Amino acid sequence: MGLLRGLLESVSETLELFYTATATLTQESTNGLSLLGTLLARVLPLFLTNNPLPDGFPWGSLSDTNTNPYVDYPRTGVVRYYDFTVSRGIIAPDGYQRDVLLVNGAYPGPLIEANWGDTIVVTVHNNISNPEDGTTIHWHGFLQRETPWADGAPGISQCPIPPGSSYTYEFVASLFGTSWYHAHYSAQYAGGVVGPIVVYGPTHAKYDVDLGPIMLSDWYHREYFDIVKELLSPNASPRVLSDNNLIDGKMNFDCSTVAPGDNTPCTDRAGISKFKFQTGKTHRLRLINSGADGVQRFSIDQHTLTVIAEDFVPVKPYNTTVVTLGVGQRTDVLVTANAGPPDSLFWMRSNLTTCSPARQPNALAAVYYDKADTSATPSSRPWDVPDPGTCANDPLDISEPLYPIPLPKPAITQTMDIELFKNASNVTLWKFNGVSMRTDYNSPVILLANQGNFSYPPEWNVVNYQQTTAIRIIINNKGPGPHPMHLHGHNFYILHEGPGEWDGTIVRPSNPMRRDVELVRGNGHLVIQFDGAPGVWAFHCHIAWHSSGGFLASLLVQPHKVQQMHLPGDVEQNCRAWDLWTKHNVVDQIDSGT
Numbered sequence: 001m002g003l004l005r006g007l008l009e010s011v012s013e014t015l016e017l018f019y020t021a022t023a024t025l026t027q028e029s030t031n032g033l034s035l036l037g038t039l040l041a042r043v044l045p046l047f048l049t050n051n052p053l054p055d056g057f058p059w060g061s062l063s064d065t066n067t068n069p070y071v072d073y074p075r076t077g078v079v080r081y082y083d084f085t086v087s088r089g090i091i092a093p094d095g096y097q098r099d100v101l102l103v104n105g106a107y108p109g110p111l112i113e114a115n116w117g118d119t120i121v122v123t124v125h126n127n128i129s130n131p132e133d134g135t136t137i138h139w140h141g142f143l144q145r146e147t148p149w150a151d152g153a154p155g156i157s158q159c160p161i162p163p164g165s166s167y168t169y170e171f172v173a174s175l176f177g178t179s180w181y182h183a184h185y186s187a188q189y190a191g192g193v194v195g196p197i198v199v200y201g202p203t204h205a206k207y208d209v210d211l212g213p214i215m216l217s218d219w220y221h222r223e224y225f226d227i228v229k230e231l232l233s234p235n236a237s238p239r240v241l242s243d244n245n246l247i248d249g250k251m252n253f254d255c256s257t258v259a260p261g262d263n264t265p266c267t268d269r270a271g272i273s274k275f276k277f278q279t280g281k282t283h284r285l286r287l288i289n290s291g292a293d294g295v296q297r298f299s300i301d302q303h304t305l306t307v308i309a310e311d312f313v314p315v316k317p318y319n320t321t322v323v324t325l326g327v328g329q330r331t332d333v334l335v336t337a338n339a340g341p342p343d344s345l346f347w348m349r350s351n352l353t354t355c356s357p358a359r360q361p362n363a364l365a366a367v368y369y370d371k372a373d374t375s376a377t378p379s380s381r382p383w384d385v386p387d388p389g390t391c392a393n394d395p396l397d398i399s400e401p402l403y404p405i406p407l408p409k410p411a412i413t414q415t416m417d418i419e420l421f422k423n424a425s426n427v428t429l430w431k432f433n434g435v436s437m438r439t440d441y442n443s444p445v446i447l448l449a450n451q452g453n454f455s456y457p458p459e460w461n462v463v464n465y466q467q468t469t470a471i472r473i474i475i476n477n478k479g480p481g482p483h484p485m486h487l488h489g490h491n492f493y494i495l496h497e498g499p500g501e502w503d504g505t506i507v508r509p510s511n512p513m514r515r516d517v518e519l520v521r522g523n524g525h526l527v528i529q530f531d532g533a534p535g536v537w538a539f540h541c542h543i544a545w546h547s548s549g550g551f552l553a554s555l556l557v558q559p560h561k562v563q564q565m566h567l568p569g570d571v572e573q574n575c576r577a578w579d580l581w582t583k584h585n586v587v588d589q590i591d592s593g594t
């Protein structure tokens with residue numbers, strides 16, 4: 001009896017630690033220079049006004065219903081410049097102190113903003129020292145038409161940026177909506193190199209307040225390098241447990257659960273994210289799963305979510321109480337603050353699903369209406385929507401792109417299997433399309449293709465489609481876990497997703513859903529198709545640990561056109577700098593490299 005009472009007391013004590021809105025740490029000690037998730041975070045505008053295009057919106061009469069964004073976008077001629085420095089730092093996002101990697105001293109990193117059709121230029125300085133390491137940054141979801149070398153995948157579209165060196169990425173924001181950037185070098189982004197991107201564009205859906213990015217991320221107390229090293233050691237378990245779950249980089253942690261002997265500084269009630277809602281008004285929330293592994297289920301107590309975009313694709317609005325996001329996916333939702341009087345406050349929640357190995361799966365943030373006391377702790381009840389346990393995305397037939405595009409006839413249909421295996425040294429790795437990928441940082445495929453060299457070592461896992469552009473891929477997942485499949489440089493059509501083998505059914509062929517990431521469930525299939533653009537495009541599982549374990553293919557599309565491209569001199573110059581650095585330093589490439 002006494003034991004039971006003790007247990008119950010410890011459970012309610014734990015709940016109190018999580019469910020508290022009073023922070024004990026400063027924002028700087030939890031998140032460096034980031035203000036996301038604080039009451040000081042900027043509310044975003046409807047578009048950036050320093051734009052020379054005349055009258056009204058910068059995109060003129062182009063809209064999200066009348067324009068095929070893969071063909072047409074405004075050529076604004078405006079360039080948005082950013083300067084990023086990637087450095088080591090020490091922060092405690094959930095109270096447990098960690099060595100991390102920061103962009104401009106912030107976790108999450110600074111917001112990139114542009115209008116639809118602007119050009120984004122980011123100069124990245126690699127200031128990683130003690131120890132030094134390479135880096136690259138990928139601009140998730142951008143099409144990189146005519147600029148495939150700006151895609152940020154090491155060994156595929158560029159050499160890593162050596163320590164002490166800089167590299168400038170330049171690309172057009174030809175799609176609009178919500179996205180993010182992250183390091184693509186090893187599993188480095190799990191160490192903190194992530195940040196949000198907003199491309200302002202037309203929207204048929206009306207809202208009053210743009211609350212900006214809400215980044216949902218599982219969080220690990222160990223450094224990414226140590227996790228990968230352990231994962232890729234002989235006879236290791238392929239499961240990696242996350243320690244916590246964050247909203248805009250913040251959450252509380254129960255420090256009494258830290259392993260005995262671990263003397264890392266840890267503080268209870270570090271502080272959760274807080275958001276202000278204007279009573280009666282409609283807010284746009286830009287949800288981004290920027291985690292390393294976990295599938296998120298997002299909700300706000302007593303509020304309906306109206307989904308208006310998924311990834312960079314505006315969709316016909318639909319209402320729901322919970323949205324599911326695999327790693328890399330974005331969902332833009334509208335929320336009206338009409339669930340109570342002006343002094344109301346509610347919990348925002350993001351739960352990792354049952355298929356995401358987690359010690360503490362439930363992230364919390366507080367939502368305050370105008371007149372609510374922002375130091376108070378909400379006591380609202382969650383929606384009663386049990387996790388269906390499929391670890392799949394929400395059903396395909398509920399999301400329909402606003403701008404309809406019928407599915408073209410495929411010129412090729414290919415099957416790619418996902419398999420786990422042990423190599424000759426007993427290391428558990430992934431095979432995708434029969435190969436476990438390992439990149440060569442010093443020889444990016446795009447440079448070789450540009451020089452007319454199309455023969456590569458098998459472990460680079462390059463698939464050359466020659467002249468073919470209408471490419472259909474049937475992905476068969478032979479294992480029990482889900483994988484968020486991400487294709488660089490494209491929004492693919494999603495034909496079907498489900499358990500077992502594909503039966504040939506296509507969901508809404510007149511206008512299939514399009515995205516840049518979609519989950520394939522355990523022991524299931526995912527069928528996609530895309531209109532291939534010239535370039536070399538990584539196609540991989542977005543779970544950082546799986547990609548490290550070789551789960552990546554490089555799709556070489558229209559190689560003859562890649563050969564004719566005029567690559568900027570910086571691409572080769574950066575490879576010379578990387579070659580030089582690797583002559584004097586040992587690159588400890590413990591994984592696939594991506």
Ligand SMILES: *[C@@H]1O[C@H](CO)[C@@H](O)[C@H](O)[C@H]1NC(C)=O
Nearest residue numbers: 085087088089127128129130
């Ligand atoms: C470079 O990194 C060091 C820490 O390793 C930091 O002290 C310094 O401020 C960083 N420089 C810049 C320009 O961010």
Ligand SMILES: *[C@@H]1O[C@H](CO)[C@@H](O)[C@H](O)[C@H]1NC(C)=O
Nearest residue numbers: 304305306317318319320336
């Ligand atoms: C969604 O719900 C809101 C009320 O919260 C309602 O006004 C709106 O019409 C609904 N939209 C759709 C597409 O059902």
Ligand SMILES: *[C@@H]1O[C@H](CO)[C@@H](O)[C@H](O)[C@H]1NC(C)=O
Nearest residue numbers: 297299322351362382383387
């Ligand atoms: C999230 O987790 C909380 C706590 O376990 C639970 O009460 C709630 O129903 C969950 N919400 C969703 C949408 O799964």
Ligand SMILES: *[C@@H]1O[C@H](CO)[C@@H](O)[C@H](O)[C@H]1NC(C)=O
Nearest residue numbers: 232423424425427429590591
């Ligand atoms: C097995 O994989 C590990 C990790 O990639 C690698 O270091 C090792 O060399 C591989 N063993 C063999 C025999 O290929």
Ligand SMILES: *[C@@H]1O[C@H](CO)[C@@H](O)[C@H](O)[C@H]1NC(C)=O
Nearest residue numbers: 234235422423424425426427
């Ligand atoms: C691999 O593991 C098996 C079983 O644990 C063991 O018998 C074998 O010696 C190991 N091989 C290597 C190369 O480590």
Ligand SMILES: *[C@@H]1O[C@H](CO)[C@@H](O)[C@H](O)[C@H]1NC(C)=O
Nearest residue numbers: 443448452453454455456457
């Ligand atoms: C093409 O590149 C590969 C990988 O670097 C190299 O092994 C091969 O020799 C090259 N082929 C030619 C014809 O240069």
Ligand SMILES: [Cu+2]
Nearest residue numbers: 483541543546
């Ligand atoms: Cu995976």
